[in-house]
Amino acid sequence: MTEERGGIVSYPLVRFHIVFSMLYLGIVLLGGLLYSLQFIGLYPFPGIEIFSPGRIRMLHTNGAVYGFIINGFMAGLYWAVPRLTGHRVWNERFIGWFLAIALQAAVLATAGGLLLGLAQAIEWGETPVFIDPAVVAWLFVALAQFAVPIYRYAREKALYASNWYILAGLIWVIMVYIMGNYVPQFFVPGVAGAAVTGTWIHDAVGLYVTPIGWGLMYYFVPVLLRKPIWSHALSLLGFWGLAFFYPLQGVHHYLWSPIPMYAQYAAVLSTVILELAVVTVIVNFLMTLRGNAEALKHNIPVRWLFVGIINYAVTCLQCALQVLLTTQKVIHFTDWVVGHAHLIMYGTFGFWIMGFFAYLWPKVRRSEVYSRTLDEWAFWLITIGMSVMWVDLVSAGLVQGFTWWGLSPFIDSVNFSVPFWVTRTISGLMITAGFVAFAYNMYMTGRRAPVPAAQPQTSGGAV
Amino acid sequence: MKRTPVAERFSTIALFVGIGLFAFGTFWQAVAPWLSLKEIPVETMEDIAETIPPEFYMLARDYPEEFGRYFGKPDKASFIEALKTAKEIYIAEACWHCHSQFVRPVSKEEIRYGKVSYPSEYANVMQLPQLLGTRRVGPDLIRESGRHSNDWHVAHFKNPPAVVPGSVMPKFTWFFDEKGRPNKKGLSMVTYMQWLGSWAREPMYELPSREGERS
Numbered sequence: 109m110t111e112e113r114g115g116i117v118s119y120p121l122v123r124f125h126i127v128f129s130m131l132y133l134g135i136v137l138l139g140g141l142l143y144s145l146q147f148i149g150l151y152p153f154p155g156i157e158i159f160s161p162g163r164i165r166m167l168h169t170n171g172a173v174y175g176f177i178i179n180g181f182m183a184g185l186y187w188a189v190p191r192l193t194g195h196r197v198w199n200e201r202f203i204g205w206f207l208a209i210a211l212q213a214a215v216l217a218t219a220g221g222l223l224l225g226l227a228q229a230i231e232w233g234e235t236p237v238f239i240d241p242a243v244v245a246w247l248f249v250a251l252a253q254f255a256v257p258i259y260r261y262a263r264e265k266a267l268y269a270s271n272w273y274i275l276a277g278l279i280w281v282i283m284v285y286i287m288g289n290y291v292p293q294f295f296v297p298g299v300a301g302a303a304v305t306g307t308w309i310h311d312a313v314g315l316y317v318t319p320i321g322w323g324l325m326y327y328f329v330p331v332l333l334r335k336p337i338w339s340h341a342l343s344l345l346g347f348w349g350l351a352f353f354y355p356l357q358g359v360h361h362y363l364w365s366p367i368p369m370y371a372q373y374a375a376v377l378s379t380v381i382l383e384l385a386v387v388t389v390i391v392n393f394l395m396t397l398r399g400n401a402e403a404l405k406h407n408i409p410v411r412w413l414f415v416g417i418i419n420y421a422v423t424c425l426q427c428a429l430q431v432l433l434t435t436q437k438v439i440h441f442t443d444w445v446v447g448h449a450h451l452i453m454y455g456t457f458g459f460w461i462m463g464f465f466a467y468l469w470p471k472v473r474r475s476e477v478y479s480r481t482l483d484e485w486a487f488w489l490i491t492i493g494m495s496v497m498w499v500d501l502v503s504a505g506l507v508q509g510f511t512w513w514g515l516s517p518f519i520d521s522v523n524f525s526v527p528f529w530v531t532r533t534i535s536g537l538m539i540t541a542g543f544v545a546f547a548y549n550m551y552m553t554g555r556r557a558p559v560p561a562a563q564p565q566t567s568g569g570a571v
Numbered sequence: 572m573k574r575t576p577v578a579e580r581f582s583t584i585a586l587f588v589g590i591g592l593f594a595f596g597t598f599w600q601a602v603a604p605w606l607s608l609k610e611i612p613v614e615t616m617e618d619i620a621e622t623i624p625p626e627f628y629m630l631a632r633d634y635p636e637e638f639g640r641y642f643g644k645p646d647k648a649s650f651i652e653a654l655k656t657a658k659e660i661y662i663a664e665a666c667w668h669c670h671s672q673f674v675r676p677v678s679k680e681e682i683r684y685g686k687v688s689y690p691s692e693y694a695n696v697m698q699l700p701q702l703l704g705t706r707r708v709g710p711d712l713i714r715e716s717g718r719h720s721n722d723w724h725v726a727h728f729k730n731p732p733a734v735v736p737g738s739v740m741p742k743f744t745w746f747f748d749e750k751g752r753p754n755k756k757g758l759s760m761v762t763y764m765q766w767l768g769s770w771a772r773e774p775m776y777e778l779p780s781r782e783g784e785r786s
Contacts, residue, residue: 162665225663262581279589298693300605301701355596364675441707
């Protein structure tokens with residue numbers, strides 16, 4: 109079954125996106141490390157305009173989402189969608205490579221633009237204004253690329269959970285991107301603009317990264333464990349919960365701001381309710397694992413996925429807590445939120461993408477994993493680094509928040525944070541070291557002599 | 572062929588979920604706040620320049636050569652020019668990633684910073700795109716006007732830790748010319764700092780310019 113369907117997947121496209129995703133992840137980690145050095149007085153390029161820490165920060169966040177995560181998802185989608193639907197994507201030879209190269213061009217142009225001071229003041233949409241139309245066009249083409257096989261399949265059968273998420277996510281992201289990058293930039297100033305921006309920040313995560321991530325997980329978890337997902341009813345509940353409650357939360361990024369309170373109450377309430385939907389998804393995955401927990405021990409990709417799920421449970425529990433107006437009094441504006449963001453973007457979606465890569469790379473290179481030891485090192489370094497960073501930043505946030513509330517001089521909150529910031533840099537170093545082990549292992553895996561393909565027609569048949 | 576359940580059809584997911592539920596959420600989180608606030612007139616740069624804070628004239632007096640070279644006289648036109656330049660820099664340097672621009676009604680912020688923020692003070696083109704911010708590595712800036720002197724800002728942009736020991740703010744050496752005097756960027760940024768909150772000045776809790784009165 110798997111072998112038959114191998115012929116409809118374009119291996120070169122999957123490989124291309126994996127390679128670029130890893131490349132950007134390396135750059136993003138270095139950027140994050142570099143930025144963290146500013147906080148402990150060790151920044152290596154003081155007074156150099158294009159390496160100003162503020163610009164490096166934007167490189168770090170934008171590189172993470174547009175470089176690492178989107179490339180990682182593209183690799184996952186090119187692998188999973190044809191297998192889920194039994195149809196090839198719309199067009200590999202032209203559209204596939206056009207999308208692949210245009211994405212790298214957009215990421216590199218964004219990076220250059222940010223360093224040269226052409227940023228846009230939209231959080232997570234700092235992409236210079238002149239690149240935005242190209243991104244919108246790219247998103248439309250990407251939708252067509254994957255919606256075509258899903259549509260073909262839907263004419264024959266009911267869609268599986270992965271397809272709901274992928275289809276909805278690819279449609280949402282177009283509207284979300286247009287709204288977030290144009291409305292507050294050109295049309296709506298001030299407080300209403302903040303409401304729109306909050307909705308964009310939130311939807312970029314909730315209506316693109318989350319549905320695509322969940323959609324791919326609904327494919328990879330059953331495939332890696334070789335058993336069906338535990339409950340169809342729970343996957344329905346999770347999907348409709350996400351679809352209904354997630355778009356209602358944008359304003360929770362600006363709580364206690366001058367945005368009308370009804371919008372803030374709606375955001376808080378729907379955020380707390382959404383955690384129920386999230387729990388259904390987490391329970392569904394964990395119950396699928398039930399009886400196969402041994403796999404965590406010897407199957408590295410499964411381990412990445414499930415530690416990601418645990419991190420997800422932690423982040424979402426944290427989210428339901430931190431979104432309350434009472435908690436916001438202390439933790440808003442602090443490193444608590446930064447810790448939260450790292451655990452969700454890297455600890456969860458990043459871990460899932462690493463899991464996909466650990467599984468896919470030997471397959472698309474038709475090779476065998478070079479070193480199990482390196483895999484273990486990568487996993488433990490990154491897992492421990494990530495956990496330390498989260499605990500550290502969340503604690504730092506509490507210290508900062510209570511220092512402000514206690515009306516100490518502002519600089520006290522900075523001085524008290526320094527030990528936490530040193531710890532953050534160390535945890536960042538651990539994550540980077542883990543990444544190096546992971547990347548080196550991939551490189552050596554790729555260099556190994558290819559395992560003879562069982563069925564020659566599957567080898568790169570697409571391109 | 573068995574009939575596909577409604578919830579699992581392509582059309583349901585593409586149209587109802589993809590477009591419908593997005594529109595529903597966006598209405599309550601983005602459109603409704605805008606409808607609530609749209610009666611507030613949006614100030615243009617000319618409206619803003621009706622009231623120029625005194626520090627702008629002091630800037631022209633303190634740095635006559637540089638001010639004359641980049642802006643000419645301290646008037647409406649040069650004030651608008653300085654604010655526009657500063658907004659570009661504030662965005663390019665991502666200042667707003669470490670400095671927020673709103674005072675919340677909680678955590679004693681009205682004591683630390685001043686009057687709690689209200690919607691109409693953001694209804695102007697300097698807040699297009701809005702710069703409310705989501706993180707405070709450094710203090711909030713919406714009540715910054717008059718809090719520090721022009722000289723303090725000039726010295727602070729040049730080398731923040733020299734003015735505020737322990738500060739982690741980067742040095743903005745490119746705001747200065749070869750002689751170490753503020754260039755157009757430097758003068759614009761000081762103007763912007765003295766403008767932010769100039770409409771809501773009041774006695775302040777923290778008076779950092781006076782030694783020994785920090786708490």
